[in-house]
Amino acid sequence: MRNLICCIITVVSFLQNQLHLDAQPSKQSFEKINIDGTSRTYILYLPTDYSAVKNNSLVIALHGKGGTGLGMERLSGFESIAEKEKFIVVYPNGIDRSWNDGRNTKAHEAGINDVAFIKNLIDEIIIKYNVDKHKVYVTGMSNGAFMSMKLACELSGKIAAIAAVAGTMDTVSASICQPSLPVSVMLIQGTSDPLVPFEGGELKSKAAGTILSHKETIKHWVKINNCTSSPVTISLPDSANDGTTITKTTYKNESNNTEVISIIVANGGHTWPGGYGYLPERWIGITSRNMNASEEIWSFFKRH
Numbered sequence: 001m002r003n004l005i006c007c008i009i010t011v012v013s014f015l016q017n018q019l020h021l022d023a024q025p026s027k028q029s030f031e032k033i034n035i036d037g038t039s040r041t042y043i044l045y046l047p048t049d050y051s052a053v054k055n056n057s058l059v060i061a062l063h064g065k066g067g068t069g070l071g072m073e074r075l076s077g078f079e080s081i082a083e084k085e086k087f088i089v090v091y092p093n094g095i096d097r098s099w100n101d102g103r104n105t106k107a108h109e110a111g112i113n114d115v116a117f118i119k120n121l122i123d124e125i126i127i128k129y130n131v132d133k134h135k136v137y138v139t140g141m142s143n144g145a146f147m148s149m150k151l152a153c154e155l156s157g158k159i160a161a162i163a164a165v166a167g168t169m170d171t172v173s174a175s176i177c178q179p180s181l182p183v184s185v186m187l188i189q190g191t192s193d194p195l196v197p198f199e200g201g202e203l204k205s206k207a208a209g210t211i212l213s214h215k216e217t218i219k220h221w222v223k224i225n226n227c228t229s230s231p232v233t234i235s236l237p238d239s240a241n242d243g244t245t246i247t248k249t250t251y252k253n254e255s256n257n258t259e260v261i262s263i264i265v266a267n268g269g270h271t272w273p274g275g276y277g278y279l280p281e282r283w284i285g286i287t288s289r290n291m292n293a294s295e296e297i298w299s300f301f302k303r304h
Contacts, residue, residue: 028079033124035117042092042121043069046129047083055132057087058125059301060118062099062144064166065207069093075141075275076294085298088129092121094143101146102173103209114147115154122158137301139163141272142196143207146170149217152185153177160184161259161304163297166270167196168217170209177224182253184304185221186261188293189214190244190268192285198264218251218262225258227251240289244268261300265291 027046032039063072069091078089096106100114125131136159140148145167152162156179163186191198200213228251236246244267251260265273269285274292
């Protein structure tokens with residue numbers, strides 16, 4: 001009798017494992033990958049009921065200068081959206097808490113090839129977690145935003161869309177940007193950003209360099225993607241009563257389903273709309289509560 005019960009338990013356990021083979025609980029893990037002899041690290045988040053047999057979407061979220069993957073996780077809150085929408089999120093860590101986006105960052109001074117890092121990271125995640133290679137997206141804040149733009153220029157064959165928050169493009173990178181395939185681009189920026197000027201020009205930070213303005217960056221990508229010159233603009237009022245308003249302008253190329261979207265946060269600072277204030281407001285400006293940047297970014301990504 002005892003042997004029979006053990007046999008039944010074994011069979012039931014086997015059937016349960018088979019039934020839940022592709023339905024796993026949510027999981028966050030700290031991972032490593034070797035790039036040119038250097039160990040690079042990242043945080044991986046798999047949502048509840050992640051399926052190894054489905055073509056999953058991947059969002060790579062890049063922290064700002066001085067930040068970390070954990071800090072980007074907290075700032076963006078993508079995991080709650082990933083849990084609902086069932087996509088994978090990766091939060092990589094930059095060398096010396098920075099990215100080699102083409103400007104004079106610490107990673108640039110150290111000769112770090114962050115394009116190779118993200119390229120190999122994408123390849124690894126696609127293989128390990130059955131990601132649809134046509135559903136890979138990158139977003140970033142500040143230094144991570146500049147890096148996202150660089151990746152759009154250099155890895156267009158691997159990235160469908162990017163979203164840059166509080167960062168544009170430096171003029172040198174923009175002048176040599178020649179993506180082999182169209183990449184949809186969203187740019188979110190505050191008009192009162194004290195660190196990355198909305199009107200562009202010379203940066204006063206250690207990374208230095210001359211950058212494009214918000215409008216110049218949008219114009220640059222509209223030209224690259226051959227989008228229509230008749231954009232659609234909508235405005236959001238200050239429903240949060242925090243002194244900010246939102247203006248969203250969308251340019252499209254219907255023939256290749258490409259979009260370039262400008263989101264201007266009037267009176268917004270060097271911040272992630274809807275995110276937490278990672279530094280005092282007197283240093284970085286207002287964090288708008290009239291929009292959740294992460295939700296807006298995912299809505300944009302999943303159209304591409």
